[in-house]
Amino acid sequence: MLSFVIRRLLLMILMMIVISMVSFVIIQLPPGDWVTSYAAHLRAISSPASEATLEALRERYGLGEPVWRQYLFWVSGFPRGDFGIAMSMQDTPVADLVLPRFGMSLLLSLSTLVVVLGLAIPFGIIAAVNRNGPIDYLFSTVAFFALSIPSFIVALGILFISVFYFGAVSIGGLYDAQYMGEPMNWAKFKSTLEHMPGPMLAIGLGGLAGTMRIMRGNMLDVLSQQFIETARAKGLRERVVVVKHAARLAVNPIISRVGIHLPEIIGGEVIVSVILGLPTLGPLFLRAVLAQDMYLAGTIIMLFALILLIGNLLADLVLAWSDPRITYN
Amino acid sequence: MTDGSAAATSRQLLRVDDLRVEFDTDYGKVCALDGVSLAVEEGRTLGIVGESGCGKSITARSIMRLLPQNASITGGSIHYSAPDTAPVDVTALKPNGATIRQLRGNAFAMIFQEPMTSLSPVYTVGAQIMEAILLHTDLNRREARERAIEMLDRVNIPAPEKRVDAYPHQLSGGMRQRVMIAMALSCSPRLLIADEPTTALDVTIEAQILDLLQQMQAAENASLIIITHDLGVVAETADHVAVMYVGRVVESGTVQDVLGDPQHPYTRALLHSVPRIGAKARLSPVGGTVPSLLEMPRGCKFAPRCSVAKSICHSSEPPSFALAGGRSVKCWLHDQGGGTGR
Ligand SMILES: Nc1ncnc2c1ncn2[C@@H]1O[C@H](COP(=O)(O)OP(=O)(O)OP(=O)(O)O)[C@@H](O)[C@H]1O
Numbered sequence: 154m155l156s157f158v159i160r161r162l163l164l165m166i167l168m169m170i171v172i173s174m175v176s177f178v179i180i181q182l183p184p185g186d187w188v189t190s191y192a193a194h195l196r197a198i199s200s201p202a203s204e205a206t207l208e209a210l211r212e213r214y215g216l217g218e219p220v221w222r223q224y225l226f227w228v229s230g231f232p233r234g235d236f237g238i239a240m241s242m243q244d245t246p247v248a249d250l251v252l253p254r255f256g257m258s259l260l261l262s263l264s265t266l267v268v269v270l271g272l273a274i275p276f277g278i279i280a281a282v283n284r285n286g287p288i289d290y291l292f293s294t295v296a297f298f299a300l301s302i303p304s305f306i307v308a309l310g311i312l313f314i315s316v317f318y319f320g321a322v323s324i325g326g327l328y329d330a331q332y333m334g335e336p337m338n339w340a341k342f343k344s345t346l347e348h349m350p351g352p353m354l355a356i357g358l359g360g361l362a363g364t365m366r367i368m369r370g371n372m373l374d375v376l377s378q379q380f381i382e383t384a385r386a387k388g389l390r391e392r393v394v395v396v397k398h399a400a401r402l403a404v405n406p407i408i409s410r411v412g413i414h415l416p417e418i419i420g421g422e423v424i425v426s427v428i429l430g431l432p433t434l435g436p437l438f439l440r441a442v443l444a445q446d447m448y449l450a451g452t453i454i455m456l457f458a459l460i461l462l463i464g465n466l467l468a469d470l471v472l473a474w475s476d477p478r479i480t481y482n
Numbered sequence: 483m484t485d486g487s488a489a490a491t492s493r494q495l496l497r498v499d500d501l502r503v504e505f506d507t508d509y510g511k512v513c514a515l516d517g518v519s520l521a522v523e524e525g526r527t528l529g530i531v532g533e534s535g536c537g538k539s540i541t542a543r544s545i546m547r548l549l550p551q552n553a554s555i556t557g558g559s560i561h562y563s564a565p566d567t568a569p570v571d572v573t574a575l576k577p578n579g580a581t582i583r584q585l586r587g588n589a590f591a592m593i594f595q596e597p598m599t600s601l602s603p604v605y606t607v608g609a610q611i612m613e614a615i616l617l618h619t620d621l622n623r624r625e626a627r628e629r630a631i632e633m634l635d636r637v638n639i640p641a642p643e644k645r646v647d648a649y650p651h652q653l654s655g656g657m658r659q660r661v662m663i664a665m666a667l668s669c670s671p672r673l674l675i676a677d678e679p680t681t682a683l684d685v686t687i688e689a690q691i692l693d694l695l696q697q698m699q700a701a702e703n704a705s706l707i708i709i710t711h712d713l714g715v716v717a718e719t720a721d722h723v724a725v726m727y728v729g730r731v732v733e734s735g736t737v738q739d740v741l742g743d744p745q746h747p748y749t750r751a752l753l754h755s756v757p758r759i760g761a762k763a764r765l766s767p768v769g770g771t772v773p774s775l776l777e778m779p780r781g782c783k784f785a786p787r788c789s790v791a792k793s794i795c796h797s798s799e800p801p802s803f804a805l806a807g808g809r810s811v812k813c814w815l816h817d818q819g820g821g822t823g824r
Pocket residue numbers: 505506507514532533534535536537538539540541550552711775
């Protein structure tokens with residue numbers, strides 16, 4: 154097992170290297186560079202810059218260099234914790250921009266994941282146990298709608314309701330306006346928690362419905378297996394049979410799906426955060442890509458990739474712990 | 483089936499009378515069991531034989547009250563009477579209620595056909611055996627584990643103190659069936675039901691498992707119901723036999739009587755290929771096909787396939803006629819008193 158983890162970690166490093174290259178190249182693919190979009194921006198606010206200024210900027214950021222040299226320059230800073238500077242944001246170091254938002258992203262994604270699983274699994278069990286009963290149909294109908302509403306519509310709906318029905322003053326955000334720019338402290342954290350249910354609903358609703366349906370299917374599968382009858386034949390209570398014997402096995406495919414589910418959550422988080430104006434990586438990423446701010450965008454892509462890889466590794470480990478038939482070596 | 487049988491009978495432990503089980507299906511109600519009667523004596527073995535789909539498993543599950551959700555017991559009774567407790571009618575118990583749960587795994591235990599899937603893949607065999615022990619006895623975890631190891635040892639599993647921590651997928655089919663037997667017997671049940679315990683196993687293992695079942699049964703003085711397709715298994719293990727055909731017991735009696743001198747044409751057809759009792763033989767196909775539960779013939783259900791059917795056989799169903807020696811036969815050929823049938 155230990156050797157498996159070590160091998161996976163080594164593989165992860167390799168993957169990260171490949172991802173860093175690919176993402177860097179992809180960001181550079183569209184015609185032009187940050188200076189081009191910067192010049193367009195200056196023209197738009199009618200103070201066009203001279204060719205000479207633009208050339209100087211290109212020189213300064215090394216944008217004229219071949220892509221591989223720019224890449225090497227970027228990654229050579231990683232060991233020092235230097236992820237380059239965000240040209241589109243007054244040369245702020247990328248690390249300073251990204252770190253606090255990374256924390257928020259992680260908090261939001263993980264809480265969404267936990268809540269989604271925490272609700273989807275019991276709902277799936279209840280639906281399966283009441284198969285073809287009123288509760289099952291109710292759950293299925295609700296899940297059907299939840300699955301078909303895109304997350305951005307949910308986010309807009311939340312905005313709408315909070316403004317017009319609850320008279321929210323500050324639209325969006327993940328904490329009260331007064332904490333803006335403050336470092337994380339207890340009060341800010343509490344405010345953050347209070348603001349989270351809305352975004353979590355928008356991000357997680359589809360996944361909740363989907364996971365519930367899958368859990369229901371798994372349960373029906375498992376409940377028809379022979380060992381369930383063995384458990385009943387022992388004289389166990391039906392509740393024990395359902396939870397300890399059926400759900401315990403039915404949950405395994407859900408665990409292995411968490412790895413697949415993570416990109417959905419991260420993708421949903423980007424869209425929803427842009428709409429609700431959340432201080433997470435999503436909106437920053439969108440801005441960076443639009444401005445062709447390659448170091449910033451590249452770093453965020455790498456962080457997303459890192460979350461995915463770690464998430465998948467953890468899911469595999471939990472699955473191995475949960476299902477004794479699985480051995481890694 | 484009539485009671486009051488001859489000399490060698492001991493006390494009845496379980497008595498099924500006129501049991502009727504219906505299924506709610508997409509095509510309407512179908513009657514899977516229609517008037518099944520049988521009795522199991524203390525410390526004895528009853529074999530139930532019959533072609534696939536004739537209701538053997540449904541009979542066993544009715545006793546355990548483990549019927550599928552769309553099934554219901556619509557008539558008859560299942561009386562269980564242990565020597566030191568008041569008799570209970572199992573059919574009258576609340577499904578999944580405390581009383582039936584107290585009986586399951588404790589007074590009644592069951593072993594299933596598929597050893598590969600009868601155990602949960604995520605718990606060790608020890609944990610699964612202990613579960614029943616902890617539920618039905620006062621033993622604590624350590625003692626229950628001790629008992630589990632002892633049971634594994636008794637079913638001849640080598641290195642039981644190691645195997646107790648093994649997962650089912652680490653054991654062969656034969657080993658798993660031994661674990662099932664150990665689990666079933668861990669609370670010293672009065673009645674053990676084995677539903678085709680060896681069908682999924684190869685022949686050498688089959689013999690070992692049957693031996694083991696009998697040996698354990700003798701040691702515990704438990705009663706055994708063994709369900710099988712295989713007349714050889716019945717001849718080898720059972721004291722009494724009930725032959726089933728589409729949800730009915732068509733002939734029952736001692737193994738010597740029924741297999742040695744079959745009275746029902748169906749039993750004869752089943753035995754046709756067996757040259758003598760004790761020889762192993764699978765059921766050879768009987769001419770014709772089993773009628774569907776949805777399209778039952780009006781009279782005797784076997785009449786369309788029967789070579790000696792009379793006209794009455796096609797028009798009305800025969801009752802069970804009692805013969806000497808506690809036997810009974812559900813066939814008009816044995817109508818001596820001009821019975822009218824049910
Ligand atoms: N869930 C169900 N719904 C409807 N009919 C069922 C259901 N389960 C069993 N039956 C019917 O009940 C009848 C008896 O089934 P049972 O399982 O008792 O047969 P069996 O004698 O054990 O056969 P086998 O030797 O194949 O195990 C069959 O005809 C079957 O079609």
